[in-house]
Amino acid sequence: MNHTVQIYDATLRDGMQGEGMSLTAHEKVRVAHKLDDLGVDLIEAGFPASNPKELELFDLLGQETFDHAQIVAFGMTRRRGVAAAQDENLQVLARCFAGVCTLVGKTWDLHLEKVVKVGREENLAMIQESVAYLVEAGKRVIYDAEHFFDAWRSDSAYALDCLRAAAAGGAERVVLCDTNGSSLPHQVGSAVAEVVSVLEGVPVGIHCHNDLECGVANTLAAVLNGATQVQGTMNGIGERTGNANLVSIIGNLQFKLGIDALPGERIIRLTETAHFVDELLNQVPNATQPFVGRNAFAHKGGLHVAGVRADASTFEHMEPELVGNERQLIVSELAGRHTVAEKARSAGIEMDDAAAQRAIDNVKELEARGYQFEAADGSFELLLHKQVGDYEPLFTLESWRTIVEQNAQGHVECTATIKIWVEGERYVRSAEGNGPVNALDAALRSVIAEFHPHLRDIELTDYKVRLLDQHHGTGATTRVLVQSSDGQRSWGTIGVAQNVIAASWEALVASFEYAELPRQAQPAADDGSPAGRPA
CATH class of the missing domain: 3.20.20.70 (Aldolase class I)
Structure with a gap:
């Protein structure tokens, strides 16, 4: 057929x-x-x-x-x-x-x-x-x-x-x-x-x-x-x-x-798309899902690993790369991220083999700490820029602080104070918000929007928190995913920390840094897919 x-x-x-x-x-x-x-x-x-x-x-x-x-x-x-x-x-x-x-x-x-x-x-x-x-x-x-x-x-x-x-x-x-x-x-x-x-x-x-x-x-x-x-x-x-x-x-x-x-060859994006939807819904991708799950082509020890090393078809019904997935030989901890080069190309970033390998190693390290980049396209592009050496931070952080106070009537007040350095000058700003993240956002914008006026137009459209080690309860490491838009395009950024506000700060800063990356029209992909838009 x-x-x-x-x-x-x-x-x-x-x-x-x-x-x-x-x-x-x-x-x-x-x-x-x-x-x-x-x-x-x-x-x-x-x-x-x-x-x-x-x-x-x-x-x-x-x-x-x-x-x-x-x-x-x-x-x-x-x-x-x-x-x-x-x-x-x-x-x-x-x-x-x-x-x-x-x-x-x-x-x-x-x-x-x-x-x-x-x-x-x-x-x-x-x-x-x-x-x-x-x-x-x-x-x-x-x-x-x-x-x-x-x-x-x-x-x-x-x-x-x-x-x-x-x-x-x-x-x-x-x-x-x-x-x-x-x-x-x-x-x-x-x-x-x-x-x-x-x-x-x-x-x-x-x-x-x-x-x-x-x-x-x-x-x-x-x-x-x-x-x-x-x-x-x-x-x-x-x-x-x-x-x-x-x-x-x-x-x-x-x-x-x-x-x-x-x-065309678009089916290679099947795994990426499936994980993107899960992450955007704040769901952990199903590791055992056929075709696209992390364990769909995973082999652990014994004859299976030996067989796959000799001929993958002995224990796999197809090549995982055809759907954008990858083989995992768990016993030898082999892993890789073959999409790095394609992501860099679509973002207009020139990467040599050494930079690509550094990016792969960095991704592995970060994923071990709880990061997932499927829905955090902004953070991933920033990571690539850091590997090729053309990343420039918007500011240097000295410190930030948030205070949340609730009175006897139940009214909650949130205040944030930031101390940052921009172009050699020190700035101390405080702002109030309807929550600690909103207050940090307001304080940060009050400084950097003076240098980057476009950031006044950035809107945080969604904010999701996930506990990564739930058995630790309120002391668990948290992953924060922030969705942002400038009215023309949307992107996601991520932060991971034991403190939810620290994770939020990381994602917030990454959102602004991504917004200030130079945008350029990219050549159309060979299969006719659209260009010039964040993945």
Whole structure:
């Protein structure tokens, strides 16, 4: 098999329904660019006006340029008893910048009776008229048939009628959703095969959840039986037990089924992208995740290590470098960071072999202390500049101090004092803030913005803290990840220390230093990926 399957990522919408999953609008934009760099075809951003964060996200996305991916707006079919042209939700979709809209509608008779309380004919009209309205508005429309496989087992004839209604309205594709994650691969495969046969000429997609630990297997079964679009989320995040893991789906399509999943050689970015999303969500990447986990190609002692040294295929199903991962021979503590040279090139940094090796050694040392650079692109670029010798600090620190005081009424006051040297002059500044980090930020800006006015425009858009050795409780080492933006681009910086304020200070200073790095347009990558933007 060598036909292309369309990759549809639902991380920013469906993935965010998982417990504890939350990203700011600016962070979602960063994820969208990462997915675009990976070569994902369609990125489902959510419903443009479901809440203020989504409204902000679509405003931001409308100003962005993507090299490969198309942004998808998501919504539902019209309400019962309301004409499509009068439905406010459909009007929002029609007006939004996204050229592709995905509509979800009911398919299962249980939901018609118990949830939306509409008759079968009215439901069919809701589907067809909603799709037709958006098509008339100039949108490409994908129709998601919710609970399709439950509906198929209950009444396959009516389930097909729902798909036909969407196709009659002008949907370019119908997607069969295993919304409850209740199906097994043989059930999905046989249903998809029959739908593809009956709906000749109408492209079919698949959307699975992982309640039976079959999300990836069900997706592959659908593809083997004629589905030409797969929907999923990065690392399988999502409601309940999660969605089908798009990382594993892409790896299996490309390397096990011989199906083109991503353009060019972009699949080498799979590990980097998967870890980036985890780190941005403040999650520890799953070390045992197939294809991209730290232990996915790890071997410990004995015959396995000997076998891999002789011929890696003895204990590995593929070369880890193909997905941007690396082999770990744990017994001999071998490690490496083959992405250093590529990162330097994309940042416009010329590195010789000696500098690259110093950077690799530095990364190993820092990772042993708790640093992770997947979502801290700003800190990583600063590290590279330090290795080539062209790093210049914004100032020299003498000391900083924070005071947090709470009175009997519960009011908290925070004050920070910094003592720094800039261009041979000593500056002592104090500032108040709504927290110690905010106060440090204000004090630092009051000095360095005089020398670097651009820093007045820097906004800290998010702040995350993770305990690295939780058994030490409040005395644990902490990792702080700061997200920053200047209105045009966003970046992440990191700090690690036993004291959370010290870690925050490190990340804060790195954010400002990265903002002042000279920016230059970089030559386009050979595979057509975008240039001139932080990775």
